[in-house]
Amino acid sequence: xxxLFASVFASLPDDVKHDEQLSEKMALVQQFVRxxxxxxxxxxxxxxxxxxxxxxxxxxxxxxxxRDKLVFILNCCKVINNLLLNASIASNKNPPGADDFxxxxxxxxxxxxPQFHSNLLYIQRYRRQSRLVSEAxxxxxxxxxxxxxxxxxxxxxxxxNQIAGQDQREPTESxxxxxxxxxxxxxxxxxxxxxxxxxQSSLTKIASISQLENRGATMLLEDHRMSNVFRExxxxxxxxxxxxxxxxxxxxxxxxxxxxxxxxxxxxSDGASAAFPLxxxxxxxxxxxxxxxxxxxxxxxxxNFGSQKDTDRExxxxxxxxxxxxxKPDFPKEEAAASSEHNHDDTSEQ
Amino acid sequence: xxxxSSVPDRSSGRSTGLNNxxxxxxxxxxxxxxxxxxxxxxGVGKSCIVLRFVRGQFDPTSKVTVGASFLSQTIAxxxxxxxxxxxxxxxxxxxxxALAPLYYRGAGVAVIVYDIxxxxxxxxxxxxxxxxxxxxxxxxxxxxxxxxxxLQEKREVQVQDGTDYAEKNGMFFIETSAKTADNINQxxxxxxxxxxxxxxx
Numbered sequence: 090x091x092x093l094f095a096s097v098f099a100s101l102p103d104d105v106k107h108d109e110q111l112s113e114k115m116a117l118v119q120q121f122v123r124x125x126x127x128x129x130x131x132x133x134x135x136x137x138x139x140x141x142x143x144x145x146x147x148x149x150x151x152x153x154x155x156r157d158k159l160v161f162i163l164n165c166c167k168v169i170n171n172l173l174l175n176a177s178i179a180s181n182k183n184p185p186g187a188d189d190f191x192x193x194x195x196x197x198x199x200x201x202x203p204q205f206h207s208n209l210l211y212i213q214r215y216r217r218q219s220r221l222v223s224e225a226x227x228x229x230x231x232x233x234x235x236x237x238x239x240x241x242x243x244x245x246x247x248x249x250n251q252i253a254g255q256d257q258r259e260p261t262e263s264x265x266x267x268x269x270x271x272x273x274x275x276x277x278x279x280x281x282x283x284x285x286x287x288x289q290s291s292l293t294k295i296a297s298i299s300q301l302e303n304r305g306a307t308m309l310l311e312d313h314r315m316s317n318v319f320r321e322x323x324x325x326x327x328x329x330x331x332x333x334x335x336x337x338x339x340x341x342x343x344x345x346x347x348x349x350x351x352x353x354x355x356x357x358s359d360g361a362s363a364a365f366p367l368x369x370x371x372x373x374x375x376x377x378x379x380x381x382x383x384x385x386x387x388x389x390x391x392x393n394f395g396s397q398k399d400t401d402r403e404x405x406x407x408x409x410x411x412x413x414x415x416x417k418p419d420f421p422k423e424e425a426a427a428s429s430e431h432n433h434d435d436t437s438e439q
Numbered sequence: 440x441x442x443x444s445s446v447p448d449r450s451s452g453r454s455t456g457l458n459n460x461x462x463x464x465x466x467x468x469x470x471x472x473x474x475x476x477x478x479x480x481x482g483v484g485k486s487c488i489v490l491r492f493v494r495g496q497f498d499p500t501s502k503v504t505v506g507a508s509f510l511s512q513t514i515a516x517x518x519x520x521x522x523x524x525x526x527x528x529x530x531x532x533x534x535x536x537a538l539a540p541l542y543y544r545g546a547g548v549a550v551i552v553y554d555i556x557x558x559x560x561x562x563x564x565x566x567x568x569x570x571x572x573x574x575x576x577x578x579x580x581x582x583x584x585x586x587x588x589x590l591q592e593k594r595e596v597q598v599q600d601g602t603d604y605a606e607k608n609g610m611f612f613i614e615t616s617a618k619t620a621d622n623i624n625q626x627x628x629x630x631x632x633x634x635x636x637x638x639x640x
């Protein structure tokens with residue numbers, strides 16, 4: 090098998106392509122995914138120990154025999170199992186079942202980002218069937234379902250938005266998160282359905298708002314001076330360490346203005362937004378992700394600094410921004426984007 | 440090692456260490472081996488039922504040594520057959536529901552668990568029943584289990600509802616309590632009795 094390895098492992102162009110896509114996706118997702126996004130209970134969250142499991146999983150590429158590869162998958166699963174078990178004993182919770190195991194496995198897989206698809210196919214094709222039974226079969230199936238889950242994180246543009254948005258809301262809302270995110274991650278559910286779980290305050294309007302948001306994000310992407318747009322906002326590229334205590338007041342003021350503006354826009358959009366075409370809202374999912382992520386990061390930093398009081402701010406950020414653009418449906422080009430942002434800023438300061 | 444996936448299995452004497460060795464013995468009329476998949480909303484106590492079944496009858500205080508997501512347990516029936524259950528737990532959260540077919544593929548038994556204090560989990564159980572009727576292996580043995588029967592005062596799903604639903608769908612129904620171990624062994628014994636026996640050999 091080791092001699093054949095070079096010619097049978099990931100030899101089909103399709104497989105290689107699939108590998109690359111999956112790997113790209115994981116590279117993207119691993120930047121912002123958090124244990125709670127996958128329904129991992131707080132008791133079991135322990136990212137440092139999961140590194141051990143990640144290491145095991147990454148070793149999969151060092152060996153060529155299907156059996157060895159399988160061994161590392163099983164090792165990884167065992168490490169996770171043991172960690173979960175210790176955590177459950179320590180906290181006197183019920184022993185961990187698949188409810189706890191699978192999410193951690195998916196998380197670890199995303200973080201480890203092995204050459205996943207090819208490895209699994211290879212094991213499936215060349216591991217003797219009679220050996221792939223029982224426990225090995227079970228954990229291998231878990232790996233397959235982790236792969237299926239990750240591949241199905243599709244149409245990322247909308248979903249990441251929501252996942253990321255949820256990230257930073259209050260933990261007390263966690264049940265609410267779970268509901269929403271379920272829909273977000275499942276590719277089949279329609280946009281409307283997902284959005285129906287959105288902010289309680291704006292149930293009826295949110296669909297159009299998010300369409301506007303998507304439009305806005307798409308425009309931003311076409312805009313090569315994207316970062317200029319965000320420069321209009323003094324804290325957008327700041328780091329937590331840059332702040333002084335004096336900035337707090339400033340930040341709070343900015344935040345209040347933003348909320349006020351957003352709420353006004355939300356109200357105002359009720360009638361107007363219905364007329365906007367949808368056609369571009371789904372465009373360029375991959376790239377959209379980058380924008381969202383970027384702004385998400387920055388906002389996260391801001392939030393960390395600003396602490397508890399402004400839990401809503403994160404949600405306002407992207408909505409507010411995209412909204413401003415979309416109030417001009419026939420939005421010309423990048424300059425306009427920048428200037429509209431700018432104007433907006435000015436007016437709000439009055 | 441060769442590329443032997445297509446070679447007929449002659450592995451009975453060989454042990455690679457990866458295996459638990461028990462697999463060499465093929466299923467026959469006296470020793471059945473069956474894959475059992477557990478379905479149900481998260482938090483209904485799927486894994487507790489299994490743990491109770493696998494470990495409970497020996498020493499309830501023993502510290503478990505492996506996770507409860509995969510367990511196997513052999514039981515002996517009165518007609519001197521043994522049934523080895525390989526129990527596959529599944530993640531019950533809504534977002535992982537789409538992955539379930541990977542798990543119940545090839546399963547001989549499906550145990551669908553709900554929590555008698557949670558009508559939602561009962562609705563979810565019905566969803567799984569329909570799902571299995573559509574996509575499960577033909578002839579799969581299904582059992583509907585209302586767990587947490589010890590919480591009588593918080594009961595929200597009546598026994599009758601469970602019984603009726605199970606009857607309509609040709610399933611076996613039982614209420615259990617993983618906490619008090621009530622009906623746990625009965626559940627698995629009953630399943631074992633209902634398993635189709637290999638007619639020949």
